[in-house]
Amino acid sequence: QVQLVESGGGLVQAGGSLRLSCAGSGDFATINVMGWYRQPPGQQRELVASIKDDGVTRYAASVANRFTITSDKFNKAVALQMTNLIPEDTAVYYCYVQSSASDVYWGRGTQVTVSS
Numbered sequence: 001q002v003q004l005v006e007s008g009g010g011l012v013q014a015g016g017s018l019r020l021s022c023a024g025s026g027d028f029a030t031i032n033v034m035g036w037y038r039q040p041p042g043q044q045r046e047l048v049a050s051i052k053d054d055g056v057t058r059y060a061a062s063v064a065n066r067f068t069i070t071s072d073k074f075n076k077a078v079a080l081q082m083t084n085l086i087p088e089d090t091a092v093y094y095c096y097v098q099s100s101a102s103d104v105y106w107g108r109g110t111q112v113t114v115s116s
Contacts, residue, residue, distance in 0.1 A: 001027075002024070002025070002026035002027065002028060002097075003024065003025050003026050004023070004024050004095050004096070004105055004106065004107035004108075005022065005024075005025075005107060005108070006020060006021070006022045006093065006094070006095050006107045006108070006109060006110040007020070007022075007023075008021050008110065009110030009112045010111075010112070010113070011115065012085055012112075012113070012114055012115070013115050014085060014086055014087060014114055014115065014116050015084060015085065016114070017082060017083045017084075018082045018085065018112060019079060019080070019081050019082070020036065020079060020080040020095075020112070021077065021078075021079045022034075022036075022078045022079070022095030022107055023075075023077050024076030024077065024078075024105075025076065028076060028097065028105075029099040029100050029101040029103065030053075030099060030100040031053060031073050031097055031098070031099055031100070032052065032098050032099060032100050033050050033051070033052050033053070033097070033098040034050065034051055034071045034073070034078040034095070034096070034097050035047065035048070035050030035051060035058075035069065035078065035095070035096055036048040036049050036069065036080045036093055036094065036095055037093070037094045038091035038092065038093045038094070038112075039094070040088070040090060040091040043091075045094070046060065047060055048060055048063055048067065048080065049063065049069040049080060050069070051069050051071045051078065053073060057069055063082075063089075066082065066083050066084045066085075067080055067081065067083070068080070068081040069081075076097070078095055078097075080093070082112070085112075085114045086114060087114045087115070087116045088114075089112060089114050090112060090113050090114050091112060092109040092112075093110050093111075094106055094107050094108075094109045095107045
């Protein structure tokens with residue numbers, strides 16, 4: 001059974017930093033993409049950052065130059081370093097994995113709250 005577990009969320013003041021981690025376990029097919037989505041209160045889920053198996057990264061415009069995504073495919077792990085956080089970053093953050101079979105797996109989410 002595939003499982004993704006996020007950690008590292010919490011409450012931080014504006015301007016602060018947090019590091020989110022996601023550890024995967026189970027029988028994945030080859031991983032194509034790993035990444036993070038977030039869902040702010042009352043809004044739809046949106047892509048934050050992703051990293052492909054060739055190392056190419058993609059960021060939402062709102063987080064570019066503030067967030068950095070890294071991955072460890074061998075250990076099925078992905079991390080998101082978030083700096084210079086702003087209240088608009090408040091959301092539940094979900095990690096995901098897309099396999100070569102186009103299956104998508106999701107974590108349960110971790111809450112990030114940025115106070116002004």
